[in-house]
Amino acid sequence: MPSFKIAEAARLLGVSDDTVRRWIDAGALPTTGSSPAEVPGEALAARAVELAATPHDTADVLSSARNRFVGLVTRVQRDGLMAQVDIQAGPHRVVSLMSAEAADDLGLEVGSLAAAVVKATNVIIETPRG
Numbered sequence: 332m333p334s335f336k337i338a339e340a341a342r343l344l345g346v347s348d349d350t351v352r353r354w355i356d357a358g359a360l361p362t363t364g365s366s367p368a369e370v371p372g373e374a375l376a377a378r379a380v381e382l383a384a385t386p387h388d389t390a391d392v393l394s395s396a397r398n399r400f401v402g403l404v405t406r407v408q409r410d411g412l413m414a415q416v417d418i419q420a421g422p423h424r425v426v427s428l429m430s431a432e433a434a435d436d437l438g439l440e441v442g443s444l445a446a447a448v449v450k451a452t453n454v455i456i457e458t459p460r461g
């Protein structure tokens with residue numbers, strides 16, 4: 332079973348090492364019992380799912396898309412008819428290209444709460460070489 336050192340776990344969850352240590356001390360995140368402490372991959376995955384559900388998503392719609400990244404708009408760059416919008420959703424940066432009119436209609440500006448909804452027929456999954 333894979334396990335991750337505290338610093339790796341923190342990076343993967345998008346939190347500080349100290350936050351991971353506090354979760355361990357509070358019993359919210361188990362360790363493997365090894366020294367130095369490592370977090371079991373299964374527990375880390377479960378915590379990541381919990382954290383992903385944490386941001387308040389005010390969407391009042393039903394959708395067939397299953398990949399929703401709720402986060403904060405970090406950049407809106409308009410260039411004529413088009414706009415590039417960057418959203419930081421936890422450790423994930425999502426970039427969308429849209430019409431400048433759509434960005435204006437949505438009221439997108441740095442600091443806005445937004446959700447990037449992705450529906451794709453092709454998703455590539457990679458793992459580190461081991």
